[in-house]
Amino acid sequence: MKETLIFDLSREGRRGLCFGSPGVPEKPVGELLPERCLRSEPAALPELPESEVVRHFIRLSTFNYHVDKNMYPLGSCTMKYNPKINDLTSGLPGFTAMHPLQPEETSQGSLRLMYELSEMLAEIAGLDAVTLQPAAGAHGELTGILLIRKYHESQGSGRNKLLVVDSAHGTNPASAAIAGYEIVSVESNAEGRTDIDDLREKLDQDVAALMLTNPNTLGLFEKDIRTIEQLVHGNGSLLYMDGANMNALMGLTRPGDMGFDIVHYNLHKTFSAPHGGGGPGSGPVGVCRKLTPFLPVPVVEKLEQNGAGYYRLVTDRPQSIGRMMNFYGNFSVLVRAYTYIRMLGPEGVRRAAENAIINANYLLSRLVETFDLPYPRPVMHEFCLSGDRQKKQHGVKTLDMAKRLLDYGFHAPTVYFPLIVSEALMIEPTETETRETLDAFADALLSIADEAENSPELVFDAPVNTPVGRLDEAQASRKLDICCSGC
């Protein structure tokens, strides 16, 4: 797989387009533009027929890896296949031709969609109200933290610490820091779950909230969540759930029922809006009743009018934290998530979570004898292996194995995260993969483990089948010993 530069494909005089005569007298360029703006040489543009331009870019596009091409096992990122009907509905002219400043009377359909999506998300999390404004998971975290601050202010207290568990996604401490909080790290125990004793010790009157991911980034359910909830609330603090992993919970159990006060969702993970590559995301935030007055404005409200609903945007909420985004959030992502939930229905939502869990456990069972599993427990939607065995016995690092997977036609898993697992390989298959695909992925990893043992140079040199070979990352990876998954 190689592609020649478009400049090297160029042949003088080839054209993709011919302009007809303009029908008015042409003026010399020098008469239209001042001298200093003129080029001394003609621009060095490639010259090709249209067919060659199209083929060049189509070939390049096939070098890309994406979830429409094959499984994308990036742990913590929930790279599920996104049904195409989502694109169809979000592309309906009734939505795309809307203007955000259009009057309420002519925006009833869109407002209704937002209202109903909030209601469905609230139901899924077992919470009272949801804002759809935040543009991503991390932005949802920031919104949640601002709600926490506003709540404590309304209680007349100025708590300045946030507790974050050490297995948390890096965005948790980052969001807390941006909101100006002091971050106190709570340790994980030998089981990979929150260390309750450490939590008890660190809970004091300055703690505004505990941020917890459940299931956590090791794919483990916090089974002591009741105890945690009592400790946190008993201290007058709030309990925040990073709900980016809702794919493991939806339809099965609800954070609100576990005692969480605030949850953010990642519509671009759990609710099947495409992501990876910097497209628009959406990170709605759900809250319990006592936090609803603080939600960002505008809020969509429903009024009953002659038996039908009338939807309006309400900005008059004196205790609100204000706006988190211009207009109403990333609307086209909201349409996709709405479509996804409506297509599945309550039963389908639950089955998606069940299948995500079964797929992860099936894949784990195929790999567990060959790779180390630092926290040997049944998992939820993802699991975290360690490449320690391959590194110690054969000098092959997780980074090498991840690169070799590309040669087998798979995207690499998340590597070197979470930080509490050495040589981490964090794998999340999602529910949308068939058993055959899971087997093919497991076979590839097992075959790489075999290569690590018998012909490690194959793994050190990887990737060799991709358009671009191994980059000189030696220096960077030695310095950081980390490779970011970039989701």
Ligand SMILES: *Cc1c(COP(=O)(O)O)cnc(C)c1O
């Ligand atoms: C993805 C993720 C986030 C951050 O979400 P973004 O939309 O990328 O900002 C936060 N926490 C967890 C556990 C995640 O997996």
